[in-house]
Amino acid sequence: MLKMNENAGPLRIGVLGMQGAVIEHEGALKRADESIEIVLVRSPDDVKNLDGLILPGGESTTISINVARGALLPILQEWIHAGRPTFGTCAGLILMSKPNMGGFDCTVERNYYGSQSDSFVTTVLHNLKELGPSSKGVFIRAPAIQEVSDQVTPLAVIDHIAGQQIVAIQQGNFLGTTFHPELTTDPTWHRYFLKIAKAYKKQALEAYQ
Numbered sequence: 638m639l640k641m642n643e644n645a646g647p648l649r650i651g652v653l654g655m656q657g658a659v660i661e662h663e664g665a666l667k668r669a670d671e672s673i674e675i676v677l678v679r680s681p682d683d684v685k686n687l688d689g690l691i692l693p694g695g696e697s698t699t700i701s702i703n704v705a706r707g708a709l710l711p712i713l714q715e716w717i718h719a720g721r722p723t724f725g726t727c728a729g730l731i732l733m734s735k736p737n738m739g740g741f742d743c744t745v746e747r748n749y750y751g752s753q754s755d756s757f758v759t760t761v762l763h764n765l766k767e768l769g770p771s772s773k774g775v776f777i778r779a780p781a782i783q784e785v786s787d788q789v790t791p792l793a794v795i796d797h798i799a800g801q802q803i804v805a806i807q808q809g810n811f812l813g814t815t816f817h818p819e820l821t822t823d824p825t826w827h828r829y830f831l832k833i834a835k836a837y838k839k840q841a842l843e844a845y846q
């Protein structure tokens with residue numbers, strides 16, 4: 638059984654360090670809250686005592702292979718199954734969707750917008766007041782969120798020639814974006830994730846006492 642972090646001190650957030658935008662997420666977490674502890678997750682022991690976990694973007698097949706090779710897969714599955722705070726960006730979101738590790742009750746289509754050269758930056762329109770009206774979304778060989786169940790809350794959309802598309806979602810303690818908020822200096826999405834992790838930790842510590 639995965640142990641929770643019983644330390645009431647600063648939040649400990651893990652960043653899966655297999656491939657992709659790992660350092661960028663570490664920087665974004667620091668910008669969002671200087672006081673948090675960051676753990677690079679590469680082996681099962683690294684997942685102990687975390688309050689939240691980020692699955693970065695990169696290449697989802699490579700990340701999956703490395704996760705399986707490092708014996709992390711059952712630990713991550715247990716983490717997600719327990720509903721612990723998890724933030725998946727781009728490839729990270731792909732891993733949290735069906736038929737991969739799961740977590741989100743949704744399907745995604747990989748490389749929806751085309752190849753690397755079809756990557757783009759556009760305005761992400763937020764649905765949730767506390768996130769502010771909008772942010773800059775960096776989409777790099779991004780997936781598109783396809784079917785979502787009513788368990789999934791869309792948090793943001795973009796206007797696309799194919800129509801408005803959902804690009805950020807929440808389901809309980811899971812947060813996912815098809816874009817890369819860690820590649821901008823705007824801490825909005827990481828702050829929102831830290832809020833989820835903080836609330837989860839508070840609740841878990843209270844239940845524990």
Ligand SMILES: NC(=O)CC[C@H](N)C(=O)O
Pocket residue numbers: 693694695696697698726727728729731747748777778779780
């Ligand atoms: N920026 C990204 O994470 C791209 C995801 C990548 N195209 C994949 O399918 O894995």
